[in-house]
Amino acid sequence: MLTRGNCIVGQSGGPTVAINASLSGVLQGILESENYNSVYGMVNGIEGLLQGKYLNLSETFTTQESLDTLSITPSMFLGSCRFKLPHYEVAPEVYEILFKFFTTHNITTVFYIGGNDSMDTVVKLSSYAKLKNFPIRIVGIPKTIDNDLPMTDHTPGFGSAAKFVATTMLEIAHDTYIYNIPSVTIIEIMGRNAGWLTASAALARTTYSCAPDLIYLPEAAFSLEQFVEDIKRVQKERKNIIVAVSEGIKDAEGNYISATGTSVDAFGHKQLCGAGKTLENYLKDQLGCKVRSVELNVTQRCAAHVASKTDIDESVLIGKAAVQAAIDGLTASMMCYNRISDAPYQVEIVPHAIEDIANKERIIPRSWINEAGNDVTEDMLTYLRPLIEGETLVGYKNGLPIYCDITHLHNKHFFEHLEEN
Amino acid sequence: MLTRGNCIVGQSGGPTVAINASLSGVLQGILESENYNSVYGMVNGIEGLLQGKYLNLSETFTTQESLDTLSITPSMFLGSCRFKLPHYEVAPEVYEILFKFFTTHNITTVFYIGGNDSMDTVVKLSSYAKLKNFPIRIVGIPKTIDNDLPMTDHTPGFGSAAKFVATTMLEIAHDTYIYNIPSVTIIEIMGRNAGWLTASAALARTTYSCAPDLIYLPEAAFSLEQFVEDIKRVQKERKNIIVAVSEGIKDAEGNYISATGTSVDAFGHKQLCGAGKTLENYLKDQLGCKVRSVELNVTQRCAAHVASKTDIDESVLIGKAAVQAAIDGLTASMMCYNRISDAPYQVEIVPHAIEDIANKERIIPRSWINEAGNDVTEDMLTYLRPLIEGETLVGYKNGLPIYCDITHLHNKHFFEHLEEN
Numbered sequence: 001m002l003t004r005g006n007c008i009v010g011q012s013g014g015p016t017v018a019i020n021a022s023l024s025g026v027l028q029g030i031l032e033s034e035n036y037n038s039v040y041g042m043v044n045g046i047e048g049l050l051q052g053k054y055l056n057l058s059e060t061f062t063t064q065e066s067l068d069t070l071s072i073t074p075s076m077f078l079g080s081c082r083f084k085l086p087h088y089e090v091a092p093e094v095y096e097i098l099f100k101f102f103t104t105h106n107i108t109t110v111f112y113i114g115g116n117d118s119m120d121t122v123v124k125l126s127s128y129a130k131l132k133n134f135p136i137r138i139v140g141i142p143k144t145i146d147n148d149l150p151m152t153d154h155t156p157g158f159g160s161a162a163k164f165v166a167t168t169m170l171e172i173a174h175d176t177y178i179y180n181i182p183s184v185t186i187i188e189i190m191g192r193n194a195g196w197l198t199a200s201a202a203l204a205r206t207t208y209s210c211a212p213d214l215i216y217l218p219e220a221a222f223s224l225e226q227f228v229e230d231i232k233r234v235q236k237e238r239k240n241i242i243v244a245v246s247e248g249i250k251d252a253e254g255n256y257i258s259a260t261g262t263s264v265d266a267f268g269h270k271q272l273c274g275a276g277k278t279l280e281n282y283l284k285d286q287l288g289c290k291v292r293s294v295e296l297n298v299t300q301r302c303a304a305h306v307a308s309k310t311d312i313d314e315s316v317l318i319g320k321a322a323v324q325a326a327i328d329g330l331t332a333s334m335m336c337y338n339r340i341s342d343a344p345y346q347v348e349i350v351p352h353a354i355e356d357i358a359n360k361e362r363i364i365p366r367s368w369i370n371e372a373g374n375d376v377t378e379d380m381l382t383y384l385r386p387l388i389e390g391e392t393l394v395g396y397k398n399g400l401p402i403y404c405d406i407t408h409l410h411n412k413h414f415f416e417h418l419e420e421n
Numbered sequence: 422m423l424t425r426g427n428c429i430v431g432q433s434g435g436p437t438v439a440i441n442a443s444l445s446g447v448l449q450g451i452l453e454s455e456n457y458n459s460v461y462g463m464v465n466g467i468e469g470l471l472q473g474k475y476l477n478l479s480e481t482f483t484t485q486e487s488l489d490t491l492s493i494t495p496s497m498f499l500g501s502c503r504f505k506l507p508h509y510e511v512a513p514e515v516y517e518i519l520f521k522f523f524t525t526h527n528i529t530t531v532f533y534i535g536g537n538d539s540m541d542t543v544v545k546l547s548s549y550a551k552l553k554n555f556p557i558r559i560v561g562i563p564k565t566i567d568n569d570l571p572m573t574d575h576t577p578g579f580g581s582a583a584k585f586v587a588t589t590m591l592e593i594a595h596d597t598y599i600y601n602i603p604s605v606t607i608i609e610i611m612g613r614n615a616g617w618l619t620a621s622a623a624l625a626r627t628t629y630s631c632a633p634d635l636i637y638l639p640e641a642a643f644s645l646e647q648f649v650e651d652i653k654r655v656q657k658e659r660k661n662i663i664v665a666v667s668e669g670i671k672d673a674e675g676n677y678i679s680a681t682g683t684s685v686d687a688f689g690h691k692q693l694c695g696a697g698k699t700l701e702n703y704l705k706d707q708l709g710c711k712v713r714s715v716e717l718n719v720t721q722r723c724a725a726h727v728a729s730k731t732d733i734d735e736s737v738l739i740g741k742a743a744v745q746a747a748i749d750g751l752t753a754s755m756m757c758y759n760r761i762s763d764a765p766y767q768v769e770i771v772p773h774a775i776e777d778i779a780n781k782e783r784i785i786p787r788s789w790i791n792e793a794g795n796d797v798t799e800d801m802l803t804y805l806r807p808l809i810e811g812e813t814l815v816g817y818k819n820g821l822p823i824y825c826d827i828t829h830l831h832n833k834h835f836f837e838h839l840e841e842n
Contacts, residue, residue, distance in 0.1 A: 015596050044601045075595035163820055167726055174496035175436050175723040177831040180465045208826040240831055297715045302596040305588055306726055388820035399584055399809035400591055405629040410598040410661055
């Protein structure tokens with residue numbers, strides 16, 4: 001058992017719709033354990049903390065209702081940063097500022113919710129604490145829609161993004177099939193190096209819709225010539241074709257396809273096209289039929305109104321589990337999902353040493369992609385299916401979802417006022 | 422009262438998530454009235470009917486459950502066309518084919534669900550029937566996310582698209598506010614000539630989020646210089662700015678802003694940029710801060726999982742009302758909403774002569790846009806608010822929304838098989 005003290009929690013990296021569920025889980029775990037006096041929140045992650053920006057969350061979330069609303073609020077209540085802590089030998093003053101804060105505020109545990117880069121922060125804080133024999137526990141909680149963290153079966157936030165992608169893919173199929181003219185619709189999905197989210201588009205297939213007809217992932221080399229042949233083959237059976245592509249598809253030499261599409265605008269500037277737009281332009285030339293591309297863009301990581309209940313519930317649990325693990329003495333670790341069975345779907349939450357996770361990426365095994373490199377296998381579908389199950393109960397007021405107030409994130413004067421008081 | 426006969430219904434133009442609700446309303450009205458023996462559905466609108474493509478809907482929708490699922494299914498169960506009927510003096514054979522079908526199948530009423538262009542079909546069929554003294558009623562039922570049909574307070578499908586836009590805008594605000602660096606996010610929303618849907622982004626504003634900070638509509642002349650000044654002014658108060666723009670914004674001379682952004686790609690082809698992308702490229706140059714654009718694209722017209730209950734319920738009712746009106750002898754008309762009061766919100770459904778509606782557009786009155794041309798007024802908000810109220814009960818299976826089977830729309834061989842049988 002720790003000496004009764006305080007703790008602090010931070011969020012970092014790109015948003016998901018489940019990262020606040022994990023924050024809510026941490027807060028619920030703390031309330032239930034009664035092991036900490038106060039829980040603080042870094043605002044804008046470790047970078048914000050270095051600037052002295054934090055909130056007292058014990059005062060902000062005092063009811064179960066407010067914690068439940070937090071659980072279904074998209075993006076990050078505490079704000080984010082993309083900040084790589086310098087090595088302590090290079091910039092010891094950075095660590096001195098942070099650990100002085102921890103001492104002053106009697107912080108005995110740091111919870112840090114994030115992806116690959118954020119786990120680098122967990123590694124560095126853990127190493128510094130060990131070196132200085134500082135009595136603090138540093139626990140990482142995963143999140144990323146990319147699903148590319150090693151050692152965990154999947155990541156919080158991925159299932160909800162996958163549910164949004166599959167739902168939107170099905171709805172775009174309905175939208176696409178209505179015209180009696182040949183067409184190709186290309187849907188560009190996030191994932192620079194790992195194609196998990198694009199693969200989840202396959203979950204959209206129903207008894208009446210085969211969309212997406214083709215799926216291209218960064219893990220399989222992409223060929224423009226083969227792509228056109230694939231399209232022409234499917235066109236023999238179906239007039240409206242829907243294609244899912246990862247933003248990060250690459251050719252056999254490892255060059256991003258999106259780079260091919262770079263163009264020069266009327267102002268003389270180079271414009272970067274996405275993979276979808278690049279393929280759209282190429283296909284128009286090759287096929288002479290209607291071709292369009294849709295970039296799902298940021299909506300796939302913030303559409304909390306269509307979150308996966310499985311994902312949100314698990315994300316709360318992994319936050320709670322992190323608290324219990326810290327109380328039990330865990331440090332220098334990240335909490336992971338370990339899948340026990342596919343059907344019935346069952347996972348347990350276990351910690352794993354942070355060194356094996358930070359700055360590492362988990363991509364799709366080639367055996368889960370078909371030989372032609374234009375679809376996923378049944379193994380992939382078996383893996384994906386349980387992750388999008390269930391719907392959350394989002395409350396609505398005036399026709400809009402009810403989410404948490406995040407004034408502190410965008411009001412330029414919020415922290416000035418705090419300092420004045 | 423009509424002689425007991427059959428009727429036919431068609432859908433045409435661009436999709437919305439409420440156009441099937443109106444189809445469901447027509448089917449429910451027919452079931453309740455017991456005034457028709459069979460109801461047929463044109464597949465791919467009037468163009469498909471000319472090719473002999475139709476379904477017997479009396480056999481397809483036999484339960485209230487199937488009608489309820491139809492009501493919340495996006496896009497068009499019957500498929501669509503973008504086909505302008507030729508004038509009957511130019512191509513009398515077209516009318517002869519159609520009216521021969523009506524005679525052969527004992528069709529006493531045609532219901533046609535569509536927007537401005539589709540109402541042209543209603544006008545032409547009505548005129549031909551009148552000329553030939555053909556005993557048939559032709560009744561139009563409106564739909565369009567653009568909300569640009571005259572004589573009706575609003576159009577079926579608009580409220581749901583507006584709810585999706587407002588919800589997504591709020592979620593993008595959560596996504597945008599998390600980084601502590603200045604940024605501008607431009608959201609491009611559909612609406613070539615009428616800015617109603619872009620205006621509905623204003624409904625996203627809550628006690629904690631002022632997104633969108635700026636709104637630009639086709640109805641107010643757009644100036645790139647003024648745009649940059651507007652952004653710089655808002656940046657003094659807030660670091661993350663969110664802008665809603667209609668795809669159809671134009672300068673004072675009436676030139677589309679999107680045309681400015683035309684560029685040439687690596688293959689030497691001209692590429693058309695959207696208004697959002699054009700403004701993104703321009704702003705990057707002017708401001709030197711993070712700028713991105715998001716095109717909501719087709720999702721705004723097919724995201725049935727977040728439809729407005731008000732919209733769906735009204736769309737069913739207007740379908741039912743069309744049936745009753747036809748039974749009562751109405752022809753050459755479109756059903757319209759007439760708003761009785763804003764609070765409590767109340768509308769009645771009344772018919773209006775089709776000549777005053779077809780091929781006409783209703784744009785936003787200039788008085789509902791602020792003087793600076795970068796926001797909407799309180800009158801606009803009062804008008805919009807009730808239209809996004811309420812949520813529909815979408816069923817889910819395997820984590821995906823349950824919608825109607827639309828195999829007949831995309832299986833190349835569906836109608837071949839029908840002919841064989």
